[in-house]
Amino acid sequence: MNLKEPARKHGTPLLLIDQDTIKKNYLALRKHLPRVGLYYAIKANPEPEIIKTLAELNAGYDVASLEEYESVLRAVPQKHLRDLPAFIYDRIIMANTIKPINTLKKMARHRTLMTYDNPEELKKIKKYCPDAGLICRIKVANVGSVVELSSKFGVEPGDAPNLIEQAFKMGLTVEGLSFHVGSQCLNIENYLNALEASAGIFAEMGSRGWRLKLLNIGGGFPVPYDDNVIAFTKLAGKLRREIDRLFPKEVEIVAEPGRFIAATSATLVVSIVGKARRDDKMVYYIDDGVYGTLSGVVFDHIPYHFRSFKRGKPQLSAVVGPTCDAFDTVSTSENLPDLKIGDLLYVNNIGAYSSASATTFNGFPKARILNIN
Ligand SMILES: Cc1ncc(COP(=O)(O)O)c(C=O)c1O
Secondary structure (H helix, E strand, O other): OOOHHHHHHHOOOEEEEEHHHHHHHHHHHHHHOOOEEEEEEOOOOOOHHHHHHHHHOOOEEEEOOHHHHHHHHHHOOHHHHOOHHHHHHHHEEEOOOOOOHHHHHHHOOOOOEEEEOOHHHHHHHHHHOOOOEEEEEEOOOOOOEEEOOOOOOOEOHHHHHHHHHHHHHOOOEEEEEEOOOOEEEOOHHHHHHHHHHHHHHHHHHHHOOOOOOEEEOOOOOOOOOOOOOOOHHHHHHHHHHHHHHHOOOOOEEEEOOOHHHHHHHEEEEEEEEEEEEEOOEEEEEEOOOOOOHHHHHHHOOOOOOOEEOOOOOOEEEEEEOOOOOOOOEEEEEEEEOOOOOOOEEEEOOOOOOOHHHOOOHHHOOOOEEEEEO
8 A cells, every 4th residue: 555645645644444455354254254144333434435335245234323323324325225214124233232212213213123132121122113123132251352342231141032032022023133252352262152152042932932033143353463363264164164053044144343344444644743762762752642543552452553664773662642641652662763753654454443433632633534446
């Protein structure tokens, strides 16, 4: 990717998103998990161009809020929306188990798939959005996943059959089950145990006379930020075999990948705006930081590393953001050559959970987004 020229032309901080990589990542998921319908979790990167690129590949979308739901409908080209109710039911999952009443009221205009994991949510859905297609989210192990989700979401698998039966008895439609093994999942066992638990619940519901039709295996597919990450093809092979062993063909399998589609698509280019020697270490101040595109250092637990266009003897350096907060420290240990104010640095694989959680704290604007290809 040519980085210097766009950085000169558009200024920094600049986030370049390669739409070809978005396509390639989506098609890799399709190729290696052919039985799995894909709903892009737009929380990873809600950039409208990504939503558009994926619409052309007939992707679905996982949304977490009314704003995300509406932003999908705004970004998807009109030709896909001619039969709006069908698009919404087939291609959107509201995958936040907790939904404000106002959101439910607005979503009631069309039937939508949505997750739930507790009886209070069922009461809200019954009252404000009774035609929804429900997906009961179960709690599964997130051991060894970089971002832990199980402490906040999911009914215990042992309690799931009663919660599902409760929904059916309230006259609601339960389509199936979902789980999330935690984001950037580095432990295949999380998926295998979750599939096993789900199959048990399918069987239990069958024996009670209720049929579940859909299994949502969530996200978590890991990105090769470093060499320790399990190869996706190996993970996908195991998933394919386990899914086919545990679930008959009539069961529809879907997933909500976010990181896997977005992360490797983007590179961030920043400028050095200041430098100082502190505690015998060079500290470079850059024009983006943990309150901006590098917010993933905090919220996503990803240790981003910087590359320089310049060569030279590497020296231990810190890289910090532009705000008046010492917490705005991106890295305390980078190996960088001697750099000048105005020099550029760049960070690869920063397309997921980066610009999505950026702020303008201290008045520093968010990185400009440039879509290429
Ligand atoms: C409900 C839900 N689905 C999907 C995702 C996307 O997960 P990932 O980015 O690991 O693919 C998340 C991430 O937090 C999530 O909370």
